[in-house]
Amino acid sequence: MAPEKNTAALLADSIFLYAREVYLWNEQLPGAGQFNTGKYVISNDVLDHKRELFDITRFAVNPITGKSYEDHPFQPSEPKYSVIIGTGEQTSVADDPINTRLLSVSARFGINLVVTDDHAIYIKYVIKGSEAAAAGLKRGMRIWHINGKPVAANAAYYQYVQKVFSEATQLVLDGETAGNHHTYHLTYRRNNYFEPILKDTVLTQPSGRKVGYLAYLRFIDPNFGYKDLDLVMNDFTANNVSDVIIDLRYNGGGNLAELDRFANLLIPGSANGKIMRTERYNNVMKTGNTPLLHLQPLLGNNGLPVYLDGKLITYGDIDYTEAGNTTYFQKINGPGSLKKIYFIVSEETASAAELLISCLQPYVQTVLIGVSHKGAPAVVSTYGKPVGFFPLRIGPLHIYYSMFNNINARGEGDYYDGMRAALSVYDDPRYDLAESKEPGLEAALRLINGHARIAPRQAADGELHPGSWRNLNTPVQEPGIMKSYLRLKNGTIIKR
Template sequence: MSAIIRSVGRIRLLCLCMLLWIACKKDNPPSPGGEEIVTPKHGSRKEMSLDSIYLYAKHCYYWNEALPSYTDFDPRGKFAGISPEETALSKSLYRLSQFSMHPGGKPYEWTRMEGRAKYSFLEVRAQGSASAKRLASIINTSASVHLESDTDIGYLRLHSFPRLAAVQGDLDRAFAAMASQNISTLIIDLRFNGGGYIETAGYVADLIAPKELEGKVKYTEHFNTLMQNGRASMLKQQAYLDKDGRTMTYKGRLATMADIDFSVAANTKKFHKKGDLHSIKRLYFISNSMTASASELLISCFKPYLPIRLIGERTYGKPVGSFAIRIDRYNLYLATLQLRNANGWGDYFDGIPPDVEVLPGTTDYQIGSPKDPFLQAVYKDLGIEFVGEGKEAQYKDLKRVKAKTLDLSSIAAGKVEALMIKEQFKLKE
């Protein structure tokens, strides 16, 4: 037994060494225009990391064609003198994020907070999580919300989209409960849902979708032209890991991210019905300014098919996603892919406007309470009147709303980013 344990340990050590070699190795790759990007072969750890951030952006950033040459950007000259190292790298990344200009006149990644990009970010890698500092999630399945009603209305609150493996069982149980009640109208509360994992949002969409959507396009993922054409050579230095974080072999060697098929055809996701909820006729989403990323994707993918209504505030505006790029002890998350629905729509960089606006006010009420002004706006839009005051207040002609609250809370250390992380890829044939 001890011999087996030692053998497994040696295999794991070998894999770790290969990963470190791939993550640290830096060649001079061709640029998107075909010419070689000449960078120094040697330098300090910080200088090499600064070069790597630039090179990965030049190859993988969604708006890579807007980036200047290495000589003009001069990452070592402008940022290597800044301490500590993480600040220097973050400042370099922020500067790179401000070259791509939105038609409205500001960069796509502009925010009101100087030094903070809207989509791209850098983090110190934590063991066991692709984004542990920004998406350390817990699951809390709260009690059902019961309002007296004869209307078949379901209510579901989703506070985040953690990894699917962590929440799939809870999601399945919540939707099974609503399926047993044959609800026809579903209200999904996405307030403060900053997103999470693309695959989890896609799974929720499959739970919601009526069987008529089976096989129809749910959304498409669009990478830059260099990646689609298989010419992002920097990705040869990134090991491809499966969903459990293990290396994979491809054509007899260690698979790298350059072996991924980034074409639109390979990244077109279709509806595959999950669960037994087949009765949805109307779909409502509740949003606020922090509804972002994977939450907006969930809203977007139903727009071509169902009569949906968005109640609340304009959403954050993040139709782009990321995957982790390992540089030394950091994870680099660049805005790498744009998400579009079946109609090709994905231009909500300024957020998705609500059909019925509800201004933020007091929050001195429980989610799902009759006093919740966002929920009141939904019922008003459904033609259900709220009458009375105080404890006597009630919904007119409404006796029982069949609702389920599933609260997937995201608790993060430090700043909370709007996240849309992709982990599942398809290797080239």
């Protein structure tokens, strides 16, 4: 009789067996007897769960590149998409309750900072509706003092800034715009901001042509009653805009329901009723042969199990067929006859933000303008995250396996290396979004107005730009594609 396995050994087995059932590329995984889960067991109660998940993802090889689908360009020791979180470990954006996700996009004060190669600190963006926005802070401001301490070019100061923005309840900033210095006093209040629109406006061109501009930070859950997106699009319609620029440069994705609403606002009326996107799961999930998923209760946003007619609903009750996971356009408001949409993107543009572009491409011409924070850009590509997931709980572990990808009406959706921009310019933090000299907007307007493209290294005003920059106070996180609605095998829609 074989000895009973300890806790860590059982967890190790479960991580692999669940992957065999739900992982998007499960057909490339070895058999249960061919994968040595025991080598990840450090002791009876300790498991190297991150290394096991990483090794599992190495089997998923993209035949086009010959490399793993989950090769991470910035963190090669971690999977690009799949995530595993143990007790007490830092959670990802995807693991937070929705209301926490909304607040986390802007640290504590509604402000995101960058530091440039010449050690200057600028505001990268300010959240609409935050106390910072009400006080008049905006992107492009150079910061000279933070809580009384002058900006210094050393790691200790940057750690101090990160601590202030993650823990402090009071913030005093000395900022400069166009040579004018001001001091701003801010107080952290947990529920005073969450709006994802960074900037929106209608720009009238010298020819009289009107261009709608919208910078959108994150796809949130529409259950919150957020309606400003509809208002902006209706304003574009009322102003008879001929062209629309959607700025997704810092948009890491988010909720599919909000993506669908955004796509329905942008799509031409002629596409109404046609395919928007289709979710593809592995063949095991399509056939419903998922005994392990029947052990996973479906949890609502309150963290409690979901019941229907007194029956506990599990992830094994979900319909994973393509027919049951195809979404069709339902044109609502917004411009109804756009033929071309300009998207400003960066390597931070990921997940649902990329999917929005993909869904529109069969029906409207999309032009991608890349902005780079790395100084002189060659060709900017988006992050490349066409996969989504839902959380599974295995003992003390939360696991987000890559479970599905989305294809558009042309069957396209394999942009694992990102979407390449047609034109790339520097992302200059000295200029506010929607400001005419901001290089991304300037490039888009030049294309719209039929002018020559600007040189990739040229700053908008012809002056030298301050070099590359990096995020200072808030780490960049790319949430996966998250679902608010699930269809059961009997056709019932479950809202989470």
